[in-house]
Amino acid sequence: MDIERIFPSKVSMDFAELMKKEDWKEMTCIQLRKDFRLSGNVEPNLDSSDMSRVLTDMISAIELAKSKKASRDSLNYCIDIPQLLNPDNLMPEDLARMFLIRCFQKVWTRRHYESMH
Numbered sequence: 001m002d003i004e005r006i007f008p009s010k011v012s013m014d015f016a017e018l019m020k021k022e023d024w025k026e027m028t029c030i031q032l033r034k035d036f037r038l039s040g041n042v043e044p045n046l047d048s049s050d051m052s053r054v055l056t057d058m059i060s061a062i063e064l065a066k067s068k069k070a071s072r073d074s075l076n077y078c079i080d081i082p083q084l085l086n087p088d089n090l091m092p093e094d095l096a097r098m099f100l101i102r103c104f105q106k107v108w109t110r111r112h113y114e115s116m117h
Contacts, residue, residue: 039078
């Protein structure tokens with residue numbers, strides 16, 4: 001998946017660097033759980049200390065949500081997938097990564113603008 005095409009390069013570069021830090025991984029997982037909960041879907045159990053496990057758990061939660069169109073649509077809306085993407089055309093692994101990047105972007109944006117005050 002070409003994230004440079006979808007997300008600004010600054011966010012993509014920060015994602016690669018900041019997701020090496022425990023606090024950023026934890027904040028991103030908190031945002032992911034929140035978005036799953038707000039969408040009415042089963043909140044995945046995400047342990048930010050093992051990001052490969054996070055992706056595996058997200059894939060399972062995404063597969064569960066995909067079984068019902070309303071659940072899937074609500075999740076895509078809460079995560080706020082870019083409109084130029086069709087989530088139905090993405091492999092589950094790519095969609096899980098997109099969810100992770102999008103939730104990271106929410107955390108990044110919130111932190112960026114909080115630091116300006």
